[in-house]
Amino acid sequence: MGLKGMFDSLLGRSKLPPSNTERLFAISTAVVTMEVNLNLHSSGQAGICFKSMSLSQYENTRKEIEELLSYSTQETGTNFRIEKDKYNFLWAILDDNDFEDLVTNIHMISQTLIEQGFSEQILCAVYRFESEGPVYWIYNFKQGSYYPFVPRSKQERDNSMELRLKALIENELPVEKNVEKWYPLWGMPF
Amino acid sequence: MKWKHDRGLEGRMLLTLFLLAAVYLLFLAFLFYSGAPQMFMLLFIGVFMGAQYYYSDRLVLWTMHATIVSEYEEPELHQTITRLCAIADLPIPRIAVVNTSIPNAFATGRGPKNAVVAVTTGLMDQLNQGELEAVLAHELSHVKNRDMAILTIASFISTLAFYIVRYSFYFGGMGGMGGRRKESGGIIAIWIVSLLVWVISFLLIRALSRYREFAADRGSAVITGQPSNLASALTKISGIMPRIPQDDLRSVEGMNAFFIIPAVSGSFMNLLSTHPSTEKRLAALEKLQQELEF
Numbered sequence: 001m002g003l004k005g006m007f008d009s010l011l012g013r014s015k016l017p018p019s020n021t022e023r024l025f026a027i028s029t030a031v032v033t034m035e036v037n038l039n040l041h042s043s044g045q046a047g048i049c050f051k052s053m054s055l056s057q058y059e060n061t062r063k064e065i066e067e068l069l070s071y072s073t074q075e076t077g078t079n080f081r082i083e084k085d086k087y088n089f090l091w092a093i094l095d096d097n098d099f100e101d102l103v104t105n106i107h108m109i110s111q112t113l114i115e116q117g118f119s120e121q122i123l124c125a126v127y128r129f130e131s132e133g134p135v136y137w138i139y140n141f142k143q144g145s146y147y148p149f150v151p152r153s154k155q156e157r158d159n160s161m162e163l164r165l166k167a168l169i170e171n172e173l174p175v176e177k178n179v180e181k182w183y184p185l186w187g188m189p190f
Numbered sequence: 191m192k193w194k195h196d197r198g199l200e201g202r203m204l205l206t207l208f209l210l211a212a213v214y215l216l217f218l219a220f221l222f223y224s225g226a227p228q229m230f231m232l233l234f235i236g237v238f239m240g241a242q243y244y245y246s247d248r249l250v251l252w253t254m255h256a257t258i259v260s261e262y263e264e265p266e267l268h269q270t271i272t273r274l275c276a277i278a279d280l281p282i283p284r285i286a287v288v289n290t291s292i293p294n295a296f297a298t299g300r301g302p303k304n305a306v307v308a309v310t311t312g313l314m315d316q317l318n319q320g321e322l323e324a325v326l327a328h329e330l331s332h333v334k335n336r337d338m339a340i341l342t343i344a345s346f347i348s349t350l351a352f353y354i355v356r357y358s359f360y361f362g363g364m365g366g367m368g369g370r371r372k373e374s375g376g377i378i379a380i381w382i383v384s385l386l387v388w389v390i391s392f393l394l395i396r397a398l399s400r401y402r403e404f405a406a407d408r409g410s411a412v413i414t415g416q417p418s419n420l421a422s423a424l425t426k427i428s429g430i431m432p433r434i435p436q437d438d439l440r441s442v443e444g445m446n447a448f449f450i451i452p453a454v455s456g457s458f459m460n461l462l463s464t465h466p467s468t469e470k471r472l473a474a475l476e477k478l479q480q481e482l483e484f
Contacts, residue, residue, distance in 0.1 A: 011200045012335045012405025014412040017279045053415045142279045180281040
């Protein structure tokens with residue numbers, strides 16, 4: 001925590017880190033290694049999760065995202081749906097066997113949200129892979145890095161597998177080094 | 191979201207901190223020059239407050255009968271807090287629950303890395319998801335702003351003054367350090383000054399505490415993006431809700447629509463309280479909501 005952070009605390013300023021999409025594309029090259037070396041296969045699904053709000057400006061943004069999606073998915077042949085989970089967060093969920101198209105669409109949605117001023121309200125982007133069970137790679141926009149999330153039954157995650165995945169893919173994918181920031185995401189709609 | 195800084199609030203906070211520091215420095219200088227035997231008390235209280243600060247989380251949990259709950263026991267509460275932490279970029283705190291129907295929440299701990307956020311079962315029962323989120327975001331803002339640490343440090347010398355007021359005659363009775371005759375006059379002077387310092391710093395700390403509450407309300411609005419959720423949560427918790435008619439007016443018998451809560455307010459009460467009045471908080475949140483919409 002720097003001097004600036006101290007000063008912000010002292011004055012009780014609440015600042016949220018903005019979203020950083022810089023390393024979002026890193027997963028499109030890492031996917032090959034995942035297939036070959038880690039035996040992880042994309043399930044063809046990805047999603048982006050953001051905080052739903054009740055503002056007129058926000059409703060317009062949501063409409064715009066839906067329009068953009070229906071336009072762009074015609075081009076790429078991606079199926080999409082928009083869903084609200086039980087925590088009142090919104091998900092744009094994409095379905096496409098071409099991994100490149102998934103990444104492109106995720107990037108497009110995040111850019112739209114950021115341009116409309118909702119940079120702070122994006123929670124994460126998630127790519128679903130399959131191994132013995134589901135394996136998620138979650139992109140944290142605040143950190144600009146990925147982390148693995150391997151849920152098992154009943155609020156338990158497979159930490160040893162997550163750490164193994166991190167070790168094996170680190171050179172190709174910017175993985176979050178601070179495990180405190182590997183936020184678990186339960187109740188994902190895909 | 192483009193949030194403007196609340197310059198007014200920040201200015202008042204800085205002024206309060208400045209006044210507090212000034213009072214403390216003068217007091218320490220006075221103690222030093224009066225050759226008070228109280229110097230060793232400084233050390234004693236330092237150790238005491240240090241321990242209180244260091245063990246604040248355990249202490250508060252113990253006094254409030256709060257139990258730490260695992261992700262397994264309270265999955266939804268955990269997940270709600272986890273998501274707010276991800277948005278605010280905080281480590282996930284330990285989460286505790288107090289078994290009482292009174293709706294309330296608090297946060298403690300000396301910094302973001304060892305924070306505890308606690309809610310009562312009443313809070314979870316009475317608020318909807320959006321309102322609960324807003325209250326949790328308020329508590330997480332306290333954590334982010336390190337309010338526990340700031341208020342502990344701010345009350346350090348105030349506590350010293352308080353102990354001198356309470357116990358200086360005992361120490362005086364023992365003849366101080368050297369047992370000189372002229373000490374008794376000195377003791378009285380020290381006692382009066384300490385009393386003054388204690389009263390002034392107490393009021394300043396209370397003011398600071400109220401400003402921190404406003405800042406945390408603001409933080410909640412920034413994290414959730416919905417100031418109105420916190421406003422409705424506060425309304426529910428403070429029991430103003432009954433005043434808002436839920437039923438069709440025709441079904442409410444004549445007078446009931448005009449309920450008036452006996453409000454305890456007045457400038458003196460406001461000076462002593464740790465929280466701003468609900469009305470003031472609601473007004474501030476309404477301003478934030480307007481700032482968002484237009």
